[in-house]
Amino acid sequence: AQSVTQPDIHITVSEGASLELRCNYSYGATPYLFWYVQSPGQGLQLLLKYFSGDTLVQGIKGFEAEFKRSQSSFNLRKPSVHWSDAAEYFCAVAPLGGFKTIFGAGTRLFVKA
């Protein structure tokens, strides 16, 4: 069965520190991969996506993610976190043809001064 695992329910980092949010997926073939961010009481905004090609993808707000097929992972990174990055982050996968998207449980990011 298809699934997305975000092992960390919440993470706290200091402002200016680097960040890595983990995501592992289970799927028969390489799916489309996404990271979305959700601020409290808001909808979701796409940070970045991977379809094919270069396994290191750049997104908005200084985020990047690396697809590692051997590990079935798509971890999100940012070199220097800003207080405004505090939010909920969702990893998601969609099969080729992209019909039904499956979301991970989310990781809540807290940023301390």
Add this chain to the structure above:
Amino acid sequence: GAVVSQHPSRVICKSGTSVKIECRSLDFQATTMFWYRQFPKQSLMLMATSNEGSKATYEQGVEKDKFLINHASLTLSTLTVTSAHPEDSSFYICSARTGTGANTGELFFGEGSRLTVL
């Protein structure tokens, strides 16, 4: 990028009444829209897939008679929570795809609608 708008953003209603939530694609035609429900501090649960001009496809466990979905045009889908009860209180989010092709996996989300049933 594509913009999806949801209305209302917040609604409070009495138990037993019905509430309609609208989801509009503002600058593109959405052949398919998705309705999600999100419980506090949890992920998104897909409720149903709405296709323009046809009946919605509901996920297992979702009551189609309680959550009525209508996708009458390429830019509008509505979710009506009928005979709402306090347990229906939740955050409802719609999303849309722009069509077929390599980018069909990307979803554009509305701002969400917070429903509180008293």
